[in-house]
Amino acid sequence: MKINAVLALAFFTLSAAELPKALPLLQPDDGYKADILLVVAHPDDDVVIGGYLARASLDEKRRIAVIYCTNGDGGGNAVGYEAGAALGQLRIMEARRATAFLGIDDVWFVGAHDTPGQNVL
Numbered sequence: 001m002k003i004n005a006v007l008a009l010a011f012f013t014l015s016a017a018e019l020p021k022a023l024p025l026l027q028p029d030d031g032y033k034a035d036i037l038l039v040v041a042h043p044d045d046d047v048v049i050g051g052y053l054a055r056a057s058l059d060e061k062r063r064i065a066v067i068y069c070t071n072g073d074g075g076g077n078a079v080g081y082e083a084g085a086a087l088g089q090l091r092i093m094e095a096r097r098a099t100a101f102l103g104i105d106d107v108w109f110v111g112a113h114d115t116p117g118q119n120v121l
Contacts, residue, residue: 044095073113
């Protein structure tokens with residue numbers, strides 16, 4: 001009986017104590033806001049809707065962000081000798097130039113390797 005009374009007294013004492021307040025939430029960063037978020041696998045997959053991206057960005061002044069899941073290092077190269085990692089870096093530069101031409105500055109690469117015809121696991 002004494003143990004229950006001590007536990008109850010401890011519980012009420014702790015519950016009456018002032019708990020520390022949580023910090024206020026951070027406000028959203030306008031630098032990461034976008035009207036359109038495009039997520040594609042490869043650096044050249046955005047050309048499928050390139051016309052729409054151009055209209056949305058240049059004519060409608062919409063803010064667009066693009067996420068590329070791979071860097072395109074596993075594809076072929078019909079116009080040069082780059083392959084593998086060098087090809088991936090070339091495609092990153094091409095994608096950044098192409099999106100900048102359309103007025104899109106928010107471009108991220110997840111960095112996964114392109115694995116055509118392979119088991120990604």
